[in-house]
Amino acid sequence: MSGLATVVRRLPQTNWTAARAMLRSEARLLARNPAVVIWTAILPVAASIILGAIPGVRAPSHALGGLSFFQVYQPILVFFAITLLALQALPDVLTRYREMGVLKRLRTTPVSPAVLLCAQLVLIFAVAVGCMLLMVIVPALVGASWPRNPGGFLVTYLLGAWAMLGLGMLVASLFHNAKVAAGFGSFLFFVLQFFAGLWWQRPEMPSWLRHVSDVTPSGAAVQGLVDTSLGHWPSTLHLVVLVVWGIVTSRLAVRFFSWE
Amino acid sequence: MPVIEVADLRKVYGERTVVDGVSFSVEQGEIFGVLGPNGAGKTTMVECIGGLRRRDGGSIRVAGMDPADEGVAFRSALGIQLQESRLPDKMSVEEALNLYASFYPEPHDPNVLLERLGLVEQRRTYFAKLSGGQKQRLSVALALIGNPRVAILDELTTGLDPVARREVWDLLEDLRGTGVTLLLVSHFMEEAERLCDRVIVIDHGRIIAADTPEGLAANVAADQRMSFSPSTSFDLGILEALPDVHGVTAAGERVTVTGTDNVASAVIIALHERGISVGRLRVDQPSLDDAFVALTREDVGARTEGTVAR
Numbered sequence: 001m002s003g004l005a006t007v008v009r010r011l012p013q014t015n016w017t018a019a020r021a022m023l024r025s026e027a028r029l030l031a032r033n034p035a036v037v038i039w040t041a042i043l044p045v046a047a048s049i050i051l052g053a054i055p056g057v058r059a060p061s062h063a064l065g066g067l068s069f070f071q072v073y074q075p076i077l078v079f080f081a082i083t084l085l086a087l088q089a090l091p092d093v094l095t096r097y098r099e100m101g102v103l104k105r106l107r108t109t110p111v112s113p114a115v116l117l118c119a120q121l122v123l124i125f126a127v128a129v130g131c132m133l134l135m136v137i138v139p140a141l142v143g144a145s146w147p148r149n150p151g152g153f154l155v156t157y158l159l160g161a162w163a164m165l166g167l168g169m170l171v172a173s174l175f176h177n178a179k180v181a182a183g184f185g186s187f188l189f190f191v192l193q194f195f196a197g198l199w200w201q202r203p204e205m206p207s208w209l210r211h212v213s214d215v216t217p218s219g220a221a222v223q224g225l226v227d228t229s230l231g232h233w234p235s236t237l238h239l240v241v242l243v244v245w246g247i248v249t250s251r252l253a254v255r256f257f258s259w260e
Numbered sequence: 261m262p263v264i265e266v267a268d269l270r271k272v273y274g275e276r277t278v279v280d281g282v283s284f285s286v287e288q289g290e291i292f293g294v295l296g297p298n299g300a301g302k303t304t305m306v307e308c309i310g311g312l313r314r315r316d317g318g319s320i321r322v323a324g325m326d327p328a329d330e331g332v333a334f335r336s337a338l339g340i341q342l343q344e345s346r347l348p349d350k351m352s353v354e355e356a357l358n359l360y361a362s363f364y365p366e367p368h369d370p371n372v373l374l375e376r377l378g379l380v381e382q383r384r385t386y387f388a389k390l391s392g393g394q395k396q397r398l399s400v401a402l403a404l405i406g407n408p409r410v411a412i413l414d415e416l417t418t419g420l421d422p423v424a425r426r427e428v429w430d431l432l433e434d435l436r437g438t439g440v441t442l443l444l445v446s447h448f449m450e451e452a453e454r455l456c457d458r459v460i461v462i463d464h465g466r467i468i469a470a471d472t473p474e475g476l477a478a479n480v481a482a483d484q485r486m487s488f489s490p491s492t493s494f495d496l497g498i499l500e501a502l503p504d505v506h507g508v509t510a511a512g513e514r515v516t517v518t519g520t521d522n523v524a525s526a527v528i529i530a531l532h533e534r535g536i537s538v539g540r541l542r543v544d545q546p547s548l549d550d551a552f553v554a555l556t557r558e559d560v561g562a563r564t565e566g567t568v569a570r
Contacts, residue, residue: 018363021359021362025355028355029348029351033350100346100348101342101345101346102345102346102347102348104312105345108335108403109363109364109406110335110363110364110365111363
């Protein structure tokens with residue numbers, strides 16, 4: 001039974017007092033269970049700061065097509081954080097809330113459980129943006145370069161975040177068992193990191209593999225972030241890929257989500 | 261005017277009819293029991309009434325509204341305590357009540373409710389650290405926080421130890437007379453006997469009996485049962501000869517006699533005449549438990565015969 005579509009239609013009647021109370025409550029719960037956020041945030045943030053602080057890593061490398069190691073890896077790490085949060089933290093908390101009957105209990109009140117989903121999305125997104133800012137600002141302060149096209153960088157990041165959060169919601173919709181959802185989330189995470197170039201950098205991929213990577217949300221987002229850090233605009237292809245992933249995953253998530 | 265009116269309610273899952281033409285009505289302020297064995301369709305029925313499931317036939321009005329519309333007014337008029345619904349582990353009692361209070365237009369004061377439910381000392385305790393009884397009381401509090409006209413409480417005391425169960429019953433007794441109508445789903449007859457003004461018994465999705473708890477128990481043609489330890493051994497035939505006695509059995513020094521309403525006095529007098537005294541006497545009235553067993557058994561019997569006849 002998908003009530004989410006009905007909810008989207010009734011959005012204008014939202015009780016904002018309740019929505020604020022819910023957001024505060026979820027933020028408090030997140031602060032009391034900081035492990036998830038710390039684990040997902042610490043590794044990429046620390047790695048990008050360390051990489052940014054080592055001068056040799058900032059030097060252009062021939063093997064990477066004239067880019068520095070930092071320039072290739074910073075976008076991968078920025079996207080690593082949002083992917084981890086969207087595909088692991090988000091489905092984990094939502095499927096657990098469903099298993100515990102939290103969503104069903106909310107259905108019995110005048111406030112829709114969709115308000116709780118939105119509160120979670122907002123929180124996860126806020127944590128991801130916080131990580132992204134740390135990963136951009138701190139390395140720049142210790143000597144690495146700023147993104148040369150900050151506007152384009154931000155747009156690419158937001159579209160990439162949309163696609164990832166949509167995918168995370170879809171995982172939470174399709175899998176009702178928290179453990180299965182977590183397992184599938186991890187699997188997706190590694191696949192997406194592969195296409196993002198975590199182990200095999202995109203400039204070094206054979207061209208057919210790079211073409212595949214171009215149409216994955218992680219490949220498109222990371223390339224868009226690389227392009228914009230160098231001062232270019234992201235290619236239309238990559239933006240379109242991200243928008244399509246965002247629309248398709250969000251629509252499917254709304255279609256298949258159930259409260260119990 | 262009734263606050264809940266259900267007429268010919270039907271709910272079908274695939275080939276299976278889970279609720280099969282149920283009709284009843286509940287007055288404002290009543291504590292109304294829905295009894296039945298596990299899998300009888302009780303939860304499905306109240307979830308239709310609570311607007312959590314779509315019905316396949318019949319009509320439902322709760323406080324004059326149709327649950328199928330799921331409007332904000334409906335949700336504010338009705339509080340539901342669901343079976344097996346937990347809260348996040350690290351949410352405190354007070355936080356949960358304040359959060360849920362913010363959902364309603366005219367909520368109860370969380371502090372008053374905390375006091376009434378005896379949870380003042382636990383106000384800062386996390387949900388995961390509460391005892392079973394405290395969790396259930398919090399659950400009742402959440403069903404009542406919106407100041408509803410009707411509260412549905414589903415299997416409230418299942419899984420609780422006897423002490424915790426009585427805590428919850430005391431709380432519900434305190435609610436009597438506050439004007440809130442309670443729809444209590446249970447398979448504990450003792451619970452219904454103690455709390456409910458009226459009950460219906462459901463089996464296989466149909467109402468098989470509707471009465472007060474006392475009325476149900478009285479209507480069952482169950483024997484009275486007495487047991488005792490006689491001062492000396494005697495011939496059981498003395499008792500079997502009495503017209504009020506239907507059966508006599510002895511196990512060790514304990515004698516058990518079943519019979520009519522007068523069986524206890526008839527047996528005691530007959531033994532007294534022979535100089536035998538009756539020790540550790542115990543007499544059991546037919547209870548709602550017996551009525552329930554008799555009713556659901558009859559229902560199964562009727563069904564099997566029906567099948568054979570076809």
